Amino acid sequence: MPNVSTVxxxxxxxxxxxxxxxxxxxxxxxxxxxxxxxxxxxTRWWDSxxxxxxxxxxxxxxxxxxxxxxxxGYLAAxxxxxxxxxxxxxxxxxxxxxxTVTAVQHDDGGYLIQTDQGTWRARSVVLAxxxxxxxxxxxxxxxxxxxxxxxxxxxxxSPQALPEGxxxxxxxxxxxxxxxxxxxRSGRPVTIASGEHVRLPxxxxxxxxxxxMDTSGLLDEDYTEIDDVRRARSLPSMQLxxxxxxxxxxxxxxxxxxRLIGRLAGIRDGIAQFSGSLPNVCALADLKMxxxxxxxxxxxxxxxxxxxxxERFAPTLVPAPVPLSIDLRKGEIRTIxxxxxxxxxxxxxxxxxxxxxxxxxxxxxxxxxxLYVLGLPFLRRRKSSLIDGAxxxxxxxAAHLAGHLDGVTARSSA
Numbered sequence: 530m531p532n533v534s535t536v537x538x539x540x541x542x543x544x545x546x547x548x549x550x551x552x553x554x555x556x557x558x559x560x561x562x563x564x565x566x567x568x569x570x571x572t573r574w575w576d577s578x579x580x581x582x583x584x585x586x587x588x589x590x591x592x593x594x595x596x597x598x599x600x601x602g603y604l605a606a607x608x609x610x611x612x613x614x615x616x617x618x619x620x621x622x623x624x625x626x627x628x629t630v631t632a633v634q635h636d637d638g639g640y641l642i643q644t645d646q647g648t649w650r651a652r653s654v655v656l657a658x659x660x661x662x663x664x665x666x667x668x669x670x671x672x673x674x675x676x677x678x679x680x681x682x683x684x685x686x687s688p689q690a691l692p693e694g695x696x697x698x699x700x701x702x703x704x705x706x707x708x709x710x711x712x713x714r715s716g717r718p719v720t721i722a723s724g725e726h727v728r729l730p731x732x733x734x735x736x737x738x739x740x741x742m743d744t745s746g747l748l749d750e751d752y753t754e755i756d757d758v759r760r761a762r763s764l765p766s767m768q769l770x771x772x773x774x775x776x777x778x779x780x781x782x783x784x785x786x787x788r789l790i791g792r793l794a795g796i797r798d799g800i801a802q803f804s805g806s807l808p809n810v811c812a813l814a815d816l817k818m819x820x821x822x823x824x825x826x827x828x829x830x831x832x833x834x835x836x837x838x839x840e841r842f843a844p845t846l847v848p849a850p851v852p853l854s855i856d857l858r859k860g861e862i863r864t865i866x867x868x869x870x871x872x873x874x875x876x877x878x879x880x881x882x883x884x885x886x887x888x889x890x891x892x893x894x895x896x897x898x899x900l901y902v903l904g905l906p907f908l909r910r911r912k913s914s915l916i917d918g919a920x921x922x923x924x925x926x927a928a929h930l931a932g933h934l935d936g937v938t939a940r941s942s943a
Contacts, residue, residue: 533557534934536642536651538633540566540624542589542613543904544657546919548622549590550927556934561644563629566617569659570610573683577711579603579771581703583737586917589616590924601737603771609916630658634879639899653930656889656902660914662874666867667699667793674799674857678864682708685866688715694863695719697801697855699793701726702765705868706777710770712866713787720855720862721782722803724792727767728814728845731776733822734829734837738769745828747821748912749921752893755907762907765870768814779811779845790852799858803851811845818842873905894926898933901926 535551537544540562551558562568580587585600587609593616595604604612617624625646632643633654642649664681673679678692682704685691688711698709701723713719729738742748752758770777783789791807819841829835855862875889882896883889893909894902903922904914912918 530648530650531559532650533559534651535559535653535655535930536561536640536649537655537657538630538642539657539659539904540617540622540626541569541657541659541904542567542616542916543659543919543923544655545613545617545620545622545624546590546923547655547657547903547927548624549620550923551930552620552622553591554927554931556927556931558623559649560622560624561628561630561642561649562624562626565614565626566624567610567613569661570606570613574606575682575685575708575711576687578606578707580609580916581767581769581771582739582915582917586739586743586915587612588917588920590920591620593619601773603773630877632877632879652934653899654901655926655930656875656878656896656900657904658873658875660873660905661871663872664867665870665872667795667869669796670867672796673865676860677857677862680864680866682866682868688712688717691715691717692863693717695861696864696866697722697862698866698868700724700868700870701768701779702868702870703767703769705866706768706779706782707770708866708868709782709787710777710785713782713785718786718788719782720788720790721779722790722793723779723807723810724804725810726765726779726814728778728818729767729769729821730778730818730840730842731769731772732774733825734840741825741829742821743912743917745825745832747824748910748915748918750911752907752909758907761911762905764906780843783846783848788852789848790855796857799856801855801857801862803853803855805851805853807851808847811847815844894922895929898936899930901930 534556535558537547537560540560544560548560580603584595584602587595628644628646630644634641639652640654695718696712698705698721701721709719709721755761768778791804794804795802826839891902906914909922913922
């Protein structure tokens with residue numbers, strides 16, 4: 530049975546960032562990957578998907594970064610996969626591909642990692658299998674009437690693959706608005722159902738909004754500085770698309786002809802029922818955006834970067850009255866795309882580390898000494914779920930892991 534100090538599960542950008550940090554500390558380890566390096570970026574997503582972060586933010590430990598001639602552009606999925614694969618090669622990461630982890634269990638002060646290719650023993654484990662392993666679907670998804678095509682974002686590829694007729698996109702975060710925009714431009718009538726969302730302009734005061742958030746330090750805000758970190762970790766993704774200077778929010782979609790309705794609350798007898806809270810939800814998203822822009826303006830003034838005047842954006846237009854139902858049996862809607870979010874899949878983690886809602890319990894990525902997680906929203910910083918957030922998080926957790934291994938060694942030799 531192979532025995533190493535650390536097993537890293539997942540060879541995406543987070544797992545490889547941790548591998549680099551462990552190598553820098555001379556900690557022997559292996560990275561187990563069920564497919565190929567950056568597998569999800571090559572196989573899971575729709576054809577037009579691009580990163581929400583500009584290319585200059587594609588930075589990983591060891592000085593590895595985007596080297597192309599379009600730093601302000603946005604990488605396509607295949608380009609992201611190539612970037613990550615290049616990083617694995619440059620780092621010489623000890624990746625074992627085609628290896629699916631089936632169980633992780635305690636074993637005599639360490640862990641047994643069972644896979645379809647054999648069992649490993651390790652004194653520490655890093656969970657880096659990603660925050661988007663499984664689609665979150667509402668409990669009423671199986672109550673659709675016959676004749677409606679139901680797709681998740683990782684099943685959707687392009688508008689041309691959809692049936693003719695109307696499309697209902699459920700969810701108005703980054704995934705929902707991108708798909709709604711693309712499908713509507715194909716000529717199909719689109720309705721988007723919006724619950725809570727995070728509204729942002731793509732460009733603010735002449736620069737990408739993420740430039741402001743990065744340079745001002747907002748993306749480096751620490752999880753210990755947040756009053757309600759659980760709430761912060763459950764927020765939807767930013768309402769952005771990877772297109773230079775192009776803001777697609779609910780106003781932009783409505784201007785194109787997309788119909789806006791409230792959160793899908795249920796389906797009964799073939800009738801989709803929607804929440805009447807849309808005005809309040811939109812008002813709250815607008816308020817939070819203004820607060821963020823206010824904070825940026827204050828910082829810009831303090832940093833002598835206020836040569837470009839501050840901007841404010843029109844409140845979200847809410848239709849009146851807001852439709853509260855659609856009869857799905859009448860044929861107006863032929864396809865529903867569930868842009869309702871994702872969650873990690875850790876069903877193979879056979880350890881008492883989950884709360885009553887089956888959420889992994891951790892403190893800034895430390896599940897227990899010797900067991901760590903990377904890549905979850907607001908793990909240690911506001912940017913933890915971004916490629917650019919992996920370096921700092923991996924470095925901090927690698928330091929903790931090294932201290933744990935040193936302690937284990939000291940105890941075993943005493």
